Amino acid sequence: MLFVCSRNQWRSPTAEQVFRRHPALAVRSAGTSASARRRVGEADLAWADVVIAMENRHKARLLQDHAGALAGKPLHVLDIPDDYRFMDPALVELLEAAVPPLLGLG
Template sequence: MRLLFICSRNRLRSPTGEAVFSEVAGIETRSAGTARDADWQVTLDDIRWADVILAMEQKHANRIRADFRQAVAQKTIRVLGIPDDYKYMQDELVVLLRERVMPLVQRNE
């Protein structure tokens, strides 16, 4: 399963998701941001690569749908509801990601 984690600048939340789930057997991960100044801005290749797109907030899902309308038409996009209140690999962020993403991963096994 290929998971693409999306936040705004690809500096804190989505790279944490990528790191945490890259250690799970059977899962490949990438992360990207929707902002122009993102460390890695999401590309069409990222969208095509992903089985599931995991947006930290609704605004990220909305941006992905607007920018990649045709490419995401048949993609699963889930909004995790994780605000921009955490540092990279912060314990609370890791716990939230595991709580919200593991059920999606297990359902698709």
């Protein structure tokens, strides 16, 4: 599963940290911006079985830049704005509430 935000600084790395120890998941994170710490690339999308974007603009950017690599893959949007720092407890709570139902995890 690949988590995507803009700069891969706060939201997607937090999601990666929160879910990386889940026994049923393999996770990575990346960003859509040219200034991202780790910019999403074709290899990330080829690796991912599910892509989860933080905002609709991330989904739009992914589809614009990587439509072929996303063909047939679930692409979800969490609608989590860029209002949180890395491992912010409120962000962790939002992620823990939103992600498992998308993946059918109990």
